[in-house]
Amino acid sequence: MKPGDHQKITKRAIDLYHLHCPGPFSRHLNRYAEEVIEGSKEADTTPLTVRATNWHFYPANDRLAPIKTKLLGFMPITIYPTSDHILKRRIEELKKEISKGISEDVFNLVGRILHHIQDMSTPAHAVPVYHGLDVLDLVEDELNVRDSFEEYSEENIDTVLDTIIVDHAHFEATTEAPLSPDALYEHAAQRTLKTLYGPHQGFQAKVDGVSSHIGWDSYWRPWSSDRTDEASLYGFGSYGPLGHAFGKNHVLVGQVHYEVPPQACSQLYRKQLSCMVLDSLRALAFVQQTTGL
Numbered sequence: 001m002k003p004g005d006h007q008k009i010t011k012r013a014i015d016l017y018h019l020h021c022p023g024p025f026s027r028h029l030n031r032y033a034e035e036v037i038e039g040s041k042e043a044d045t046t047p048l049t050v051r052a053t054n055w056h057f058y059p060a061n062d063r064l065a066p067i068k069t070k071l072l073g074f075m076p077i078t079i080y081p082t083s084d085h086i087l088k089r090r091i092e093e094l095k096k097e098i099s100k101g102i103s104e105d106v107f108n109l110v111g112r113i114l115h116h117i118q119d120m121s122t123p124a125h126a127v128p129v130y131h132g133l134d135v136l137d138l139v140e141d142e143l144n145v146r147d148s149f150e151e152y153s154e155e156n157i158d159t160v161l162d163t164i165i166v167d168h169a170h171f172e173a174t175t176e177a178p179l180s181p182d183a184l185y186e187h188a189a190q191r192t193l194k195t196l197y198g199p200h201q202g203f204q205a206k207v208d209g210v211s212s213h214i215g216w217d218s219y220w221r222p223w224s225s226d227r228t229d230e231a232s233l234y235g236f237g238s239y240g241p242l243g244h245a246f247g248k249n250h251v252l253v254g255q256v257h258y259e260v261p262p263q264a265c266s267q268l269y270r271k272q273l274s275c276m277v278l279d280s281l282r283a284l285a286f287v288q289q290t291t292g293l
Contacts, residue, residue, distance in 0.1 A: 001122050001150055001276075003041040005157050006115050009273070010040040012161055013114070013280035020171040021285075025293035029284065032107035039111020040118075053079050054086040056119050057128035058189040061223050063235030064128075081234065083125075084185065087116045091181050098291055110287055113181050117283055118276040120188035123149055123196060127220045129243070130236040148246035149219075152269060156247075160266075164274050166281070174278050175285035184286075188279050195271065196220065206259040214260070216268075218242045 001009075014033050018026045029036070045051060057064065059082040067079040080086065094109040119125040124147045131147040166174070179187060195201065195216075202215040218240040223232060231238060242258060245251040247265045251258040 001118060002154050003044045005150070005153050006040040006044070006118055007037045008157055008161060009118055009276045010037050010111060010114050010280060012164070013277055013284060016166050016171065016277070017281060017284050020166070020168050021175070021288075023293070025288040025291060028102050028291075028293065029107070032102075032104060035104045035107040036111040036114070039108040040115045041111075042108070043112040043115035050086070053077055054083065055079065055081045055132070056083040056116065056125055057081055057130075057236075058120060058126045059084050060126070060128060060189075060193070060237075061235050063223065063225075063233070065235070067234065081236075082128075083116045083119065084182070087113065087182060087185055090116070094287075095290075102291065102293075106291075110284070114280050114283055117181060117185050117188055117279050120185055121192055121272045121275040121279065122147075123192060123216070123220045123272070126189045126192040127196070127222055127237045129220050129239055130231045130234075146244070148244050148248075149269070152247035152265065153273070156266075156269065157273070160270050160273055161277075163270070164277055166277070171281065174281050178282050178285035178289060180286060181283055184279055184282055188275065191275065192272065193222075195268070197222065203261065203264040205261060205264070206257075208257055209259075214242075214258075214264075219246060 011033070014029055014036060018030050043051075044056075064081050066085075067081060069077060069079060071077045090109055090112050094106065094113065097103060097106045097109060123129075124131050129147075131150075178184075197216065202213055204211055205214045206212065207214075219242050221238045221240050221243075223235055223237045227238070229238070241253040241256075242248075242251055242260070247269075249260050249262055251260065
């Protein structure tokens, strides 16, 4: 997700938490809301050196191991392709800051942790499929710096977020037994993979005028050991034939015409966005439990 979308999701979660769980923690959460929201953005941007060597993908297979390379051809560095590494670091930092008392730093770290959990409901992060600045030249297609799901989100998040309603009963059911952030991260990623590739997933579409079942692997293909492209060698999946056209209803791939019903992508996006909001509430409930407020 784009940094701005993380901020909007995080703000919605804070507003819902304050609405349904007033009290000391909620008052602190409101007081430091800007720190949480900024933290959810800064996980993507600051500090740049940490961001450049800590990518935000799910460790879906053992091939996604730390990559040792040289910056500018001579300075040894290690790149961590999966975000479980930086998430564990942020969780430890959060525990230390909480032990010192409530502060801006506590809530900035909360925002950074929310960012990584929210990422696990984004298909290209969970599968994962490489996208972003291609510093290691993993992919030939320059379009891989973009992800069409994230671009769709940027265009539609305001409208869809307004339709995600969490009443008090739903809030209580969501937050009554909060998972730790690392467990929530794992749960979110596995839920996304089940949504994409579980039994009976996908939708009916027309391919050259013929009704056909389309799986979500037409958008995001999981990693396979039989592929030998550079990204696959590092454990990444790939975009399918529709991968750069999420949200598009008419897509021409070579000479093949796909007619995708509008609700197919909009329903998946709404489901994943709802998961990001609810997971953020669960994470905030865990922080409240940890602080004892």
